[in-house]
Amino acid sequence: MKRVHVVAAVIRGNASRILIAKRADDQHQGGLWEFPGGKVEAGEAVEAALARELSEELGIVPTAAQPLIQIMHDYPDKQILLDVWDVTAFQGEPHGAEGQPLMWVTNRQLLEYQFPAANKPIVAAARLPEHYLITPEGLDTGELLRGIKRAVDGGVRLIQLRAPEMFDPQYRDLALDAVGLCAGRAQLMLKGPLEWLSDFPATGWHLTSKQLRQLASxxxxxxxxxxxAASCHSAEELLLAQQLGVDFVTLSPLLATQTHPDAQPLGWQHAEALLATAQLPVYLLGGVGPEDFSQARQLGAQGVAGIRAFWPQ
Known part of the structure; x- marks a missing residue:
């Protein structure tokens, strides 16, 4: 069965809202919501297909777009490659040119709509930011909390509270304070025993690669x-993360780092090959900073994650 190449757009409007459209009942996966787009014709460049589909379906012309994520998905009756682009600017006023209902929704509201199964990682990618801040080791509680506050004030939206040198009670107390600093402004990801999950209902959880292997089955x-989320270092761990239903992962180490000086770096070329197999959003981690985002995105990553390069001084 030939894989159908489809281009789709995460279109961002005012107040960080995202445009979604409802599929006609007589279409494949009819009655579900989707990100606008359509089939790439034979010999057609993906960007040209994106512009054509958005013009035909919505009456708009994208003026700023970049790759977001690629997903391969096999339905019982169809195999597709979803080539998803982030559209951050456009000309015209979107309307359902083919009679399809449209909705502008917030990140959180995306979870309230039913999408085709292939769209699950796209919904995650649409909701996630470009950068993932991981807190550094060796700081006392006061320094960590002040840094988290500066980061949130500076617009950081995704933070992992990593403090492996702390005793469990210390970490839990720190987490409670960090939850308050991030409330309504940034998503906090915690690490630790899963027995703590119910104690921190507002946070996400970042699994170690060891936890991932233990839970994957x-x-x-x-x-x-x-x-x-989960920490991954290989194609095998990326597959385990997908099997477990993880929303996003870090892939590391991309380059040599001070944090893990003995770890063998993946390098950009190997990372690109791994990203091509990943069916979920991936942050590249290790020796990268905000200036590496464009290269990471072009290779298929959600963005970049880091400790020192992202920590506000």
């Missing part, structure tokens, strides 16, 4: 309304 340990 079972069910997702956290409700779909909460973010679940």
């Amino acid at each position: 079972g069910e997702r340990p956290i409700p779909v309304e909460r973010w679940l």
